[in-house]
């Protein structure tokens with residue numbers, strides 16, 4: 001099926017690692033122009049090389065901390081300068097450390113809020129200015145099933161991801177008239193297949209501190225599909241939602257990609 005993404009100008013944040021890496025490679029295989037913002041430039045460059053080798057029309061890595069508006073504007077400016085527009089933004093950056101709420105403090109809450117929420121606000125505002133002018137665009141934000149389930153050890157993160165779901169619905173309502181579609185994807189636990197798929201700033205750099213192998217087996221057994229997710233599972237949903245050809249009438253939706261972990265009617 002032709003997703004019609006060939007030659008499109010696509011920005012992916014956090015494209016250096018795990019899910020973001022797979023999203024970059026997915027758009028590359030569709031022949032898109034990629035502008036990738038990440039704080040881990042070395043790892044993002046590695047992914048950029050792989051993307052160039054697997055069909056991307058072009059790839060530019062722009063060192064970007066999404067919590068900093070000036071850096072985000074440079075990221076968006078790079079896409080516009082090179083390709084004249086931004087057709088797709090994927091807000092993929094996210095960060096957490098698994099702890100019970102009682103173990104956390106205001107400094108930690110601020111970090112979770114800044115990276116997970118302010119990053120999405122900065123990137124969304126910056127591309128909307130371009131997309132509204134061009135009367136066209138698709139925004140996909142990577143949220144989490146933690147927003148839908150109330151996941152232990154992810155209290156602040158889950159609350160912020162719920163905020164992202166709500167934010168994306170409002171942005172969808174406000175900007176549909178400009179031909180802009182906005183949706184969110186909620187992964188469940190999504191594990192890198194190989195160590196080289198994660199960078200030094202990834203949440204998964206010390207995988208055992210997140211989940212031991214024994215815990216992963218238990219998690220998988222609790223899923224209706226009896227398996228944990230892989231990055232490509234999430235990337236496929238992002239490609240669908242980014243494509244006007246197949247999802248041109250889909251906006252304001254929150255799609256779980258989690259082996260049935262959450263089921264929302």
Ligand SMILES: NC(=O)c1ccc[n+]([C@@H]2O[C@H](COP(=O)([O-])OP(=O)(O)OC[C@H]3O[C@@H](n4cnc5c(N)ncnc54)[C@H](O)[C@@H]3O)[C@@H](O)[C@H]2O)c1
Nearest residue numbers: 014016017018019039065066093094144189190201202203
């Ligand atoms: N992996 C999972 O199990 C899972 C589950 C639910 C939701 N998610 C969400 O999916 C998204 C991707 O998760 P992942 O597992 O691939 O994460 P990851 O930690 O492996 O990768 C995150 C990437 O974002 C970059 N990054 C971090 N902070 C940044 C900042 N301030 N500015 C720019 N780049 C920054 C990192 O360098 C890294 O390349 C996140 O939004 C996460 O919350 C992941």
